[in-house]
Amino acid sequence: MTFALALTPDLLRLVALPVFAWVAVRDIKTRRVSSGVWIPLALLGGVLLVWDGWLARSAGGTVWTHEFLLPAVISMGFVVPIAYLFWWVGGFGGADAKALMVLAVLFPTVPRYAVGDWTLPLASPPIGAFSFTILTNAVLVGVLIPIVLAIRNAAAGRVGTVMFVGWPVSVERIPETHGRLLETESGLSRGGLDLDALRMYLRWRGRSLSDVRENPEYFRDPATLPDDPNPPTDGAITAEVRSDGGTLERDTDDDAATPPIDHDFDDPWGAVAFLEDIDHSAYGTTPEELREGLEVLASRDRVWISPGMPFLVPVFVGLVIAFTYGDLLMSLLV
Known part of the structure; x- marks a missing residue:
């Protein structure tokens, strides 16, 4: 003044x-x-x-x-x-x-x-x-x-519609990365699974992304959902997570490591069960987005994400x- x-x-x-x-x-x-x-x-x-x-x-x-x-x-x-x-x-x-x-x-x-x-x-x-x-x-x-994102991607030879909103990262970095998945099974997309929602799902289930990648057929079966789910937290990287991993119904069986027979499930990955259990409060995530994201992350080593600069x-x-x-x-x- x-x-x-x-x-x-x-x-x-x-x-x-x-x-x-x-x-x-x-x-x-x-x-x-x-x-x-x-x-x-x-x-x-x-x-x-x-x-x-x-x-x-x-x-x-x-x-x-x-x-x-x-x-x-x-x-x-x-x-x-x-x-x-x-x-x-x-x-x-x-x-x-x-x-x-x-x-x-x-x-x-x-x-x-x-x-x-x-x-x-x-x-x-x-x-x-x-x-x-x-x-x-x-x-x-x-x-x-x-x-800036587009210049960075173009310099690395990555040219496409998503070069203005994201960049590729190793799937190993996903659990410690903020943003949104920009890939579907059919290709690149301008929007996809929120990575905070993914962390909520994995914490609720008591499993890591590496667990899911090692045996996707097993975890795709909703019968393997935990009897006593963990608190999902809010998906923050720094959130305190219960460390006991929860208790999976099939973990108590002798054949727990054997994936179930591959067939069509009513609720693949238990996506609906998860969202209903937390009152659909996973940042607007739909069961379809969660399933699609899990399928992509279970099968690929590198994916495009949008960092969503705050x-x-x-x-x-x-x-x-x-x-x-x-x-x-x-x-x-x-």
Whole structure:
């Protein structure tokens, strides 16, 4: 902000940089960010919003109307509803939406920082709603991700329709990888089994992916489902998993290692039984997607996945750009 005595609130807002750096790294590694992260930032933003409002009201004139009130209304009245809407339709994850809502409260106006002879950000947003600048910067950074993927795949000679959204990985890495399978038995697809849902299934069943790959005919039979399934967790790589492996009905038989006769089952892989047992809460996964994914992973050594880059990474990069340079979109349009 440009009015006097606004330096202290703007300095306090700098705490957002290390916090968003941390959540971006955590989102890459775990795809999980605790809701508790946002509460202190939201409270800080509320206090600073009132503080800035009091300073602007004291200054009066255009400082109150144009430099504070108008940007604050845009930030709270546009960015917050946009974040909620995109979460509601599935375009954002819960953490992404909460992050943008917090930014709307924390950065309703443009902060100013004197660094030597420079005043940051270098390019002032014409609207003045700093949270909107962060959002547009993040979207522009996010657009670059498919381009980077395509360049990486093209350099390796991998050219095709999925080169913009994924890359191939060894099946051995799947249990420790986030993303979505981009392969079906008939070829490449733009969408497939969520790997978090796969981990939920394997943990529920008490088996590893290597177990399934060693004897797919056996595990395809729903009669081999455990009598006492394990907690499926939420599919996170870092989730605590019960280590006893569960108890499989056929594991107690003398011929447990012998695969059953291959025939058509009513519920191959026990996909329906699994989803019904967990109230169909495996990230929207259908029995068909689960079966198709298991068939692919049981028979191939390398598969295409979409890493699904979390939006908090572009948000952090957009925040850094906003703090230093300013509004990328306006610079491109002018």
